[in-house]
Amino acid sequence: MxxxxxxxxxxxxxxxxxxxxxxxxxxxxxxxxxxxxxxxxxxxxxxxxxxxxxxxxxxxxxxxxxxxxxxxxxxxxxxxxxxxxxxxxxxxxxxxxxxxxxxxxxxxxxxxxxxxxxxxxxxxxxxxxxxxxxxxxxxxxxxxxxxxxxxxxxxxxxxxxxxxxxxxxxxxxxxxxxxxxxxxxxxxxxxxxxxxxxxxGEIDQGQEVAESVVDSSEIINTLSGGGVSTVGYASEEVEESAGGGGLLSRLTGDAGDDDLDTAHTTNRITSLVRKAALGRLTLPCEIEGSERALLVMAGPPEHLNRKGIERGRKWLEEQTGSMEVRGGDYPVSGSGFVASVILLSGVTNVPRIKELQQVAIEAQDNIDDIQQESQDNLDSLISDDEDELESLF
Ligand code: GDP
Missing domain, CATH: 3.40.50.1440 (Tubulin/FtsZ, GTPase domain)
Incomplete structure (x- = not known):
């Protein structure tokens, strides 16, 4: 978008x-x-x-x-x-x-x-x-x-x-x-x-052979409703074949290898989804309780498939407990890797924010104390003990 x-x-x-x-x-x-x-x-x-x-x-x-x-x-x-x-x-x-x-x-x-x-x-x-x-x-x-x-x-x-x-x-x-x-x-x-x-969300439908391309409205819908979001990421290098389909299966003409390729692609996707969600998020938090999520699988079209994304999406639904988990492709030829990006929107269980607020309150109290103390010190410096001197105006 x-x-x-x-x-x-x-x-x-x-x-x-x-x-x-x-x-x-x-x-x-x-x-x-x-x-x-x-x-x-x-x-x-x-x-x-x-x-x-x-x-x-x-x-x-x-x-x-x-x-x-x-x-x-x-x-x-x-x-x-x-x-x-x-x-x-x-x-x-x-x-x-x-x-x-x-x-x-x-x-x-x-x-x-x-x-x-x-x-x-x-x-x-x-x-x-x-x-x-x-x-x-x-x-x-x-x-x-x-x-x-x-x-x-x-x-x-x-x-x-x-x-x-x-x-x-x-x-x-x-x-x-x-x-x-x-x-x-x-x-x-x-x-x-x-x-x-x-x-x-910037790929036009039909621009690449993709089964379910993420649309910018899906990003907007995932972000709508307000709140706080975090993003997970995981990627794996892949070898790209010149055309679509598995290189091996095209060389051998063996349909069985095609199935193997598909299974491998699906497994890779589901494992990347797990890695992205359970790895380091931009804002570390508990993913359970996220209100909405969007899964984007980016990579060469022949390494993306609907089954993998569907499985990844289901797994995310289970993990987050959210009924609003969207998912789709972001076909990019020539990238040399497959990546999963997960947007978790409306996260609420974020210990880091609670810790930040605690430290902030302590800092605020300290600053107030220090300001009060330095004001007292200044007052006692400039006024004489017996209050005998008068300021000019
Ligand atoms: P400002 O110019 O007064 O808004 O302040 P800065 O942007 O320089 O710094 C604000 C905070 O942003 C710092 O306390 C750092 O935590 C963070 N920060 C500063 N520069 C960068 C940067 O290039 N990248 C990232 N990720 N954080 C930065």
């Missing part, structure tokens, strides 16, 4: 940049427009792919292009004040050609954390197209203020979008490596998963 991507803040801009690269590299044709919004001029200048006239600097009168630090309340204020400038960039998007907006931001910082929910609210008021969010949670080693920012932004962002897809940096940190060192790889992982998911 065709998206208008809007990256808010540094992480948001970088991820949109990566999306554009992915789109060009794979020919997925999902990025209809790419906009970056920031309060920091340097961050906007560091982007590579987003057109210069689609990079919007906000809050110039307040922060002079230097960013809002990690102050997400300021980020939200500045976004509200300068929403017309953001709208100016969106005005140049042919919205009638767009299936949905996707607002992307890191939730731990200031600009994106505060601004993304403000923008989502604005877009929902103006347009009828769905407005989705992609929110990135900070690593637990980033400290209390980032966690507090993320917890508050998460709460607000979910309320303002049609669905909030979440990626948790903490779950993707490699041992011995700081998150920042691995952002490039992490961002690749993000665009791969969401690129396949949204790319699936």
């Amino acid at each position: 065709k998206l208008a991507l809007i990256g808010f803040g540094q992480a948001g801009g970088k991820i949109v940049d990566k999306f554009v690269q992915y789109d060009q590299r794979t020919g997925s044709d999902i990025v209809r427009a790419a906009v970056a919004v920031n309060t920091a001029k340097a961050d906007l200048m560091g982007l590579e792919e987003i057109p210069k006239d689609q990079r919007v600097l906000i809050g110039q009168s307040r922060v002079k292009g230097h960013g809002v630090g990690a102050d997400n309340e300021l980020g939200a204020e500045v976004a509200e004040e300068d929403i017309d400038e953001v709208q100016g960039a969106i005005d140049s998007i042919p919205v009638h050609e767009v299936d949905a907006f996707l607002v992307i931001a890191g939730l731990g910082g200031g600009t994106g954390s505060g601004g993304a929910p403000v923008l989502a609210k604005h877009l929902k008021r103006i347009y009828t197209e769905p407005v989705y969010g992609l929110g990135v949670l900070p690593g637990s080693d980033e400290g209390g203020i980032y966690t507090l920012n993320a917890a508050r932004s998460f709460q607000t962002f979910v309320r303002e979008v049609d669905n909030l897809m979440v990626f948790d940096n903490d779950a993707w940190r490699k041992t011995g490596e700081s998150v920042s060192g691995g952002y490039d790889e992490i961002n690749e992982e993000i665009v791969k998963r969401f690129g396949i998911l949204f790319g699936a």
Whole structure:
């Protein structure tokens, strides 16, 4: 499906940049427009792919292009004040050609954390197209203020979008490596998963020999109803034959091998579905209780079959307990691999969010205590003990 991507803040801009690269590299044709919004001029200048006239600097009168630090309340204020400038960039998007907006931001910082929910609210008021969010949670080693920012932004962002897809940096940190060192790889992982998911809805029926191609309405229906989503992924390399059908069976002309091939293809699909659902999700959670799910099997058409997808879909129904599990193909010739992408929408059993909120509340209490203490210390420094001195005015 065709998206208008809007990256808010540094992480948001970088991820949109990566999306554009992915789109060009794979020919997925999902990025209809790419906009970056920031309060920091340097961050906007560091982007590579987003057109210069689609990079919007906000809050110039307040922060002079230097960013809002990690102050997400300021980020939200500045976004509200300068929403017309953001709208100016969106005005140049042919919205009638767009299936949905996707607002992307890191939730731990200031600009994106505060601004993304403000923008989502604005877009929902103006347009009828769905407005989705992609929110990135900070690593637990980033400290209390980032966690507090993320917890508050998460709460607000979910309320303002049609669905909030979440990626948790903490779950993707490699041992011995700081998150920042691995952002490039992490961002690749993000665009791969969401690129396949949204790319699936961009294939026209009949474009390839596919039995049941995922339609963009199926993605929209899975995301409708609001709430929080997570995405699973698993892939396996395959050898592609020049035409359709199993290479071996065509060489030997043996129908028995065809059956074997079919069984193998089916088994591969069902095992990839399990791996994707039970492996690392963008937001780790219990999949049981998910309200809706969508299974996308991507790969060369001869390695996809209806039976495998049907079995995978049934298994997902059992695991999630959901009655609304959709599934289909995303035929991609020449990819050299078969991949399963699973969108779990309306997840509610997410220990990571509960932990984030707990740490955020502790951080908030600490900050209040420290502020009170430093105010007391300052008061006792500037006033004389006996209160004998009077200030000038
Ligand atoms: P902002 O510019 O004030 O919105 O803040 P940033 O986007 O720089 O940072 C917000 C949070 O996003 C950080 O706390 C990190 O957790 C995360 N982050 C920053 N850069 C990246 C990135 O390139 N990729 C990912 N996945 N996360 C990032």
